[in-house]
Each structure stands twice: as C-alpha cells, then as structure tokens.
Amino acid sequence: MIERDLVIVGGGPAGMAAAVSAHENGVKDILLLERDQFLGGILNQCIHTGFGLNYFKEILTGPEFADRFIKKIDDIKDIEVSLKSFVIKLNNNLEITYLKPGEMNEVKAKAVIMATGCRERTREMAHIAGTRPSGIFSAGLAQKLINVEGLLAGNEVVVVGSGDIGLIMARRMTLEGAKVKAVIEIQKQSKGLVRNIVQCLDDFGIPLYLSHKISRIYGQDRVNKVDVVKVDDKYNEIPGTKFEISCDTVLISAGLIPENELIEMAGVEIDRKTNTPVATDKNKTSIEGLFVCGNAFQIYDLVDSVARDSILAGKMAAEYLKDKK
Amino acid sequence: MLDIIIIGGGVVGTAIARELSRYRLKIALLEKEIEVAFGVSKSNSGIIHPGTQNKSGSLKGKLCVEGNTLIRKIASELGIDFQEVGQLIVAFNDEEVIRLKEIKVEGEKLGIKNMSIVDSAWLQENEPNLSKEVISALFIPSAGIISPYRMAYDLSENAAKNGVQIYTDNKVEKINVLEKRFEVITNKNKYQSRYVVNCAGLFADEISKMVGINDFVISPRKGQEFLLDKKRENITNHLIFPLPSKTSKGTLVIKTSDGNPMIGPTAEEIEDKHDLATDDNGLNEVLNSVKRLVPSINERDIIAYFAGLRPTSGSDFIIRHEDKVPGFVNVAGIQSPGLTAAPAIAVMVSDILKNNGLNLNKKLFFRRFRKKTVHLFKTDNAQMRKIIKKDSGYGDIVCRCEMVSKREIEEAIERGAKTLDGVKFRTRAQAGRCHGGFCTTRILKILSEKLNIPFVELTKRGGKSKIVVKERT
Numbered sequence: 001m002i003e004r005d006l007v008i009v010g011g012g013p014a015g016m017a018a019a020v021s022a023h024e025n026g027v028k029d030i031l032l033l034e035r036d037q038f039l040g041g042i043l044n045q046c047i048h049t050g051f052g053l054n055y056f057k058e059i060l061t062g063p064e065f066a067d068r069f070i071k072k073i074d075d076i077k078d079i080e081v082s083l084k085s086f087v088i089k090l091n092n093n094l095e096i097t098y099l100k101p102g103e104m105n106e107v108k109a110k111a112v113i114m115a116t117g118c119r120e121r122t123r124e125m126a127h128i129a130g131t132r133p134s135g136i137f138s139a140g141l142a143q144k145l146i147n148v149e150g151l152l153a154g155n156e157v158v159v160v161g162s163g164d165i166g167l168i169m170a171r172r173m174t175l176e177g178a179k180v181k182a183v184i185e186i187q188k189q190s191k192g193l194v195r196n197i198v199q200c201l202d203d204f205g206i207p208l209y210l211s212h213k214i215s216r217i218y219g220q221d222r223v224n225k226v227d228v229v230k231v232d233d234k235y236n237e238i239p240g241t242k243f244e245i246s247c248d249t250v251l252i253s254a255g256l257i258p259e260n261e262l263i264e265m266a267g268v269e270i271d272r273k274t275n276t277p278v279a280t281d282k283n284k285t286s287i288e289g290l291f292v293c294g295n296a297f298q299i300y301d302l303v304d305s306v307a308r309d310s311i312l313a314g315k316m317a318a319e320y321l322k323d324k325k
Numbered sequence: 326m327l328d329i330i331i332i333g334g335g336v337v338g339t340a341i342a343r344e345l346s347r348y349r350l351k352i353a354l355l356e357k358e359i360e361v362a363f364g365v366s367k368s369n370s371g372i373i374h375p376g377t378q379n380k381s382g383s384l385k386g387k388l389c390v391e392g393n394t395l396i397r398k399i400a401s402e403l404g405i406d407f408q409e410v411g412q413l414i415v416a417f418n419d420e421e422v423i424r425l426k427e428i429k430v431e432g433e434k435l436g437i438k439n440m441s442i443v444d445s446a447w448l449q450e451n452e453p454n455l456s457k458e459v460i461s462a463l464f465i466p467s468a469g470i471i472s473p474y475r476m477a478y479d480l481s482e483n484a485a486k487n488g489v490q491i492y493t494d495n496k497v498e499k500i501n502v503l504e505k506r507f508e509v510i511t512n513k514n515k516y517q518s519r520y521v522v523n524c525a526g527l528f529a530d531e532i533s534k535m536v537g538i539n540d541f542v543i544s545p546r547k548g549q550e551f552l553l554d555k556k557r558e559n560i561t562n563h564l565i566f567p568l569p570s571k572t573s574k575g576t577l578v579i580k581t582s583d584g585n586p587m588i589g590p591t592a593e594e595i596e597d598k599h600d601l602a603t604d605d606n607g608l609n610e611v612l613n614s615v616k617r618l619v620p621s622i623n624e625r626d627i628i629a630y631f632a633g634l635r636p637t638s639g640s641d642f643i644i645r646h647e648d649k650v651p652g653f654v655n656v657a658g659i660q661s662p663g664l665t666a667a668p669a670i671a672v673m674v675s676d677i678l679k680n681n682g683l684n685l686n687k688k689l690f691f692r693r694f695r696k697k698t699v700h701l702f703k704t705d706n707a708q709m710r711k712i713i714k715k716d717s718g719y720g721d722i723v724c725r726c727e728m729v730s731k732r733e734i735e736e737a738i739e740r741g742a743k744t745l746d747g748v749k750f751r752t753r754a755q756a757g758r759c760h761g762g763f764c765t766t767r768i769l770k771i772l773s774e775k776l777n778i779p780f781v782e783l784t785k786r787g788g789k790s791k792i793v794v795k796e797r798t
Contacts, residue, residue: 035722086722097706099730102717104710119759124630129604132631134745134785134792138762149766150797151780177795220599221789248794261556261758272625 005029006317007096007109009087012041013303014294014310015115016069019079021314027321028078033085033098040066041117045144048168054304065303090266092287110324111289111317114263118256118295126254130217139169139253152176154249158226159183160214162190166253171200180206181245184228186213186235223248258296283313291317327351327518330509332497332532333525334361336473336667337659339480341522344671346487349686353516354489357496359787360747362477365526367750368633369473371581374662375412375465377432378569384642386435388666393467395668403479404697405471410580412468412564413452415459424568425463440465452562454619468564472582473664474750482740483695500535502650520652520678527598527636529657536650541643541657545598545634548590549607552629554758558584565618576614583753588615603630628758635660644670646677702728724764726757734768738775746786
C-alpha cells in the first residue's frame, strides 16, 4: 500500500483551500482526490455573483472563485490531484480505497482531511405527501441542469424553501423563461440573505409565502399542481387555508446535509441530528489525524467562510504531521 | 399468426413468457408501459414467502410453497441474487405464542419444512435489535429475498432470447373473439393468436371484460413502503413479521436484495387504480408499528417512500381457463404471495394451455442461462479490482450514494432500460440518500447518447413524464 503524508478527499473550495494551506504550512506530500472530472465542486454550477467578498475582497462568480484556487493548486508541485477518483472506503487506520476508471487504489495516509461537502435534503425528508411524477427536482439539480448542461427543468415552477439556493434558482428559472409562481417557506422568516430576497424575488415580482407549506403534490406522469397551506407555530396545517397552484415543476430547497458517510464508516461518532462529526474543536473528529472541513463539518452560508475554516484545517493537519515526527 | 399472446409484463407475465419459451411456440408479450415491471411488480417488497398464513387447499398456499422452491432454480439460471435470509414471526405474549404454534401446524400441512419456535435467548443472539418485549418467535428458514423488478427484467430478457416477442408501450384496447383465434388490438398494432393469457395485474378485470367474462373485479389495496439508508443494512438479520391480521401480513421490517432495509407496507382499500400517493399518516402508522418490533429504527434513516397497489379479488388467486371463451386464460388477483408464486403460476398456466389443446413440443435448444449482471455494490474488493481492470467503465462512479458505475448504467440500457426509472430499478442509481441530486444529469447524458434520443424526449417512466422542457442551443 502506498503511503502519503496527507490525503484530502474532495476538490471543492474546502479541499482546495485545505490543500493550499497545508502546503504553505510545510506539508510536502499531498494527494487530493476529486470524484468529478474537474476541481471546483458545486462552485462550477454557481454562475451567479456574490462569491469572494470577504476572502478576495472582490465580487466573483462561483467558477471564478474556484479558478483562483485551481490556479494556485496547479502551481504547487507537491500537490498531486487525482480526478475521477471516488473513495469507497476509509478506516480508522486512515487507509483509503478509491476507484478510478480502470483502477482500484489503496493508500495509507498519515493525516486525512475530509472535504466532502454536503447534499440537499429531499422531498421525502421535507415530508411532502402526494404522488411521485417527474418534475420534482432538488434546486441544486435544476441548477446544474440549466447552468452546466443548458437544460431547462420546467415551465411553471413552485420553489419549496427560501434558503439562498431556492432564491437564486427562482431568479435563474425566471431568467431562462420559466414562470416561477411562488416560493413557499415553512418558517416565519426566510433563511436566505436579504440581498437575495431583494435581487431574486422582489425584483421579479415572485411571491414569497412565509409560514406556508406544500401539503400535497399531484400528477401522474408530470407534476400538474400542488396544494399549499398556512401552518401554525408547530408547522401544522391551519384548516381552511388551503389553496392550489398549478405548475409542472417543484424545486426542493429544504436545507443541506453534510456528507459524512465515509467517516461514519471509519467509526467517527456522528451527531444523528446534523450528520456532522461530534467534535471538541473545529475541524476535528474522534479519530486522531482525521480532520473534516467545509460544509462536511458544518453548513456554511458563504464560501468565503468555508475557505477561511478550511485553511485552518490545512494548518491543523500540517501541525499534526509535524508533531508526529 | 401467434400461438399465444400474454397481456401484462409484470413478474407473472414475464415468468409465464419464459416458461412457455421452452416450447416451439410463437409468443408475444404485450405491456402497456414503456418497460416491463413498471406496474404492480415495481413496488413489490421482494419477499420470497415460505407459504405460511395461507389456507391449506388454497391456490395461494400451494403455489407459494411450490414457487419458493422453483424460484431458487430460476434465480441460479438467470443470475438473479436470491438470499435465503429466513423469517421470524414474533409473539409478545402467551396468547400470541399459541397463534404461532397454530401457524406452524398449518404451515406443516402445506409442506413447509424446518420451522421452529425459538425463545428469547435465541432471539437475543440471532436478532439482537429485536424488541426485548418479544418473548418468542416462529423461525421459518426458507423465506428469502429477491429484487422483484430485476426478476421481471431478467425473465423477460431470457424469454426474449428464447424467441418471445416483447412489445412494450402497447396498451390493449380491444379483443375480438373470432373463430378459433383472438384479435388483440392495442394503441399501436393488431395481433392475432390462438390463445390469450391475461395477467394484466390491476387491469385484469378490464381485459377479461373485453371477451365477456366479468365475474370478478380487481380492487386496489394500497401499500406505502419506506426505504432506509443502506448504512443500516444489518439492522435485522431476518425478515421480521408481526402476527398477521385478516387482510395483510402486517407491517414488516424487510431486508431487501439491494441492501437497504424497508419498512411497511400499509394496507389501505382504495378505489383509484392510479393512486400511488404517499402521506404522513402512512409514515406514522408504519413507524409506530415497526418500532414495536425493532425499537432502534430511526425516522432519520428513511431515504425514500413509495406506494404500490396490490391487485386483489376475493381471498384467493384466480387462475383458470374460461370455458365460455375457449383459449382464454385468466391469471388475476395475484396479490401477495404473487412474486413467490410466479414461477409456479407459470407452470400451472402451461398445464392449463396443454389441457386445452395446445401442443407443448420442447425446443431442441432452450437457452436457460443468462450472464449475471455486475453490481459493484455487491462485489468484494478483490473481484472489483479485476472487473475494473478488465473494463475501465466499472471504475467510473456515476451514482455516489449507491456506488453505481458508468458501465453498469450502460449495461442496463443495453439490456432494455429506456427511462430514468428503468435505470434506477436495474442499477439503483438515483435510489440512494441524495435521490439522484448528484447523478441524474450524468444518467440523462448516458441515456441520450446510448439511445440516440434528445434530452427533451427522455422520460422518467414513459408517457408524458418528460424530465426537461427545453434544451438551450
């Protein structure tokens, strides 16, 4: 089995920032594993602006933000990037098994940083009753379809959840010619940034229903309508408030879940509620030498904060490796 | 002119097609959906029942016990994974223990072997997550699990290899009874045959009506099921059953062939044969019931819901030649244990046809074997390394939650998948915890490329279930 000083799993902003920082702090042997064919992670599909204000003091798009780190990584010989590399196993001895087209590889690391990001909560997790026709997408999937592949997910859209992804997709679908009929938010207030409420909904006259939820999705082949109801403080339906919205598409933007299945497999203690590692300090886990950073450690609002804390993770891993020697 | 038309490409229709393909016959199978197994079969629990809880003398009991044996042979010939995981029917008090003993006696009459009553010490050791309130259980080792859709796909693929013509997207609209032959008219075409076998699931009554036999009605009974994350694969070691009620075998903790445990189903009498909606009542009912059996089941582990409809008609299967319409065979009301019974139903139908004048001459060459489909998630590391070296596409992971490679998706399409659901049922890609959030785009690309269909024409499951509405040029 090949031995490496530091293996970083995930080549999104967190993994890239951690790699650059670990190198700056003296680590000379770094393997960065990314399952996609490019570095950059979800930033590649975030073509809107608003990234980098804190970190680069500039307004950048997602791909531009990613590109700044990709260029840094390209310039550092000590970082080996392995694309299309999918980790299938991690154990508490920091041994990693990963697949690549044509290969299965095993590597033993002295330290590991997991920067595996997060996934979107699904319609089932949001408890939306009804049928399961086509036309129900996670907001991120609809975003990838339109921004990366040029495919429009639907014509008449209802968005569930007013977090930033939901808001940005409401605007994005509108700009692509779809009619966004409503954004439905179960909470009393939107969790999204104020600038996004203004720029994504208000500017386009898209109604936001606070303290509302979709109580049922209808349609055999494709979504044809949804029932919307007002909810009380316990999120229960208030009788008599039901109305329907005809639509062919429902976008679900109901929150994010850190992807920590690999460290769970390795035996790290996981908080079942948040799916994050139970940790005494930021970026740490219950296994020595195994660090977690970025959205896998906690869900961040801004990529700038992800970069900041992942730089810390890189430094922590470097210090851990120094102490070990 | 055909010898036989089989209406319905569920697990029963495909099992009949494969069984009859041993003989020198011209056979066509008509399926209204875009792919086989898209009706009742797709939401089956995948349990191969041992045969208990059926009346002795019933078709259900007889065919279930026979099917439980036959399915092992079919699984090994067609390379379908079958695992004999065993079943536990549990008792919480002395009264229920008496019922267990009755079920055991009834089961022995049906010919079920090796059943035993086990005590709490046995349960503690062999099923540690089971509720401590359970005092005893009936252990039935011959119960097993299989993938219901993969069984139907593989049966249909093998039937086709042996000459059966499979016509999907062909909805039967009318049947003309002519002299010594039938004319079956679909939305696409006309077919003529000497015999018709009706295994149209929920719609068997409507097909039967077309030839004037209307003495039964199919009523849908809805079952909502909830699938848990694969990481909870070993939450139980057996299929866990409570004591049965009159209408159902109860709410179960099910092991599945894919590894994801499943809880459910509900049993709701409904009217609409298209109603596949799920709701919170179903979820709460199932959660409450199964937590009584296995308290550590956690709602947070649920990754998917779905509903299926059992095609019920009275208390037993209806499998008979209609003497008033010579050549017409009804195979209706095939609810549980229909999956288990399917291979035995196929043999029975072949006997019925023979008794009604069909010559069954064996083919010289019957291709009984089928090359097993590769599923990475079921492959150990040593084997995986070899497979990936041989074909690099197996090392290119598309579905990250369920570990499905590009090559597996291509193979599913080569074997007949035309839709996102077809890929999902065959490979499990999109069926995991992210629900296709990450992999759908890539699967669409592979489908579009392999089938040479533009993105805007691709569907989730045929018909109007298009995925995207516009492609930017």
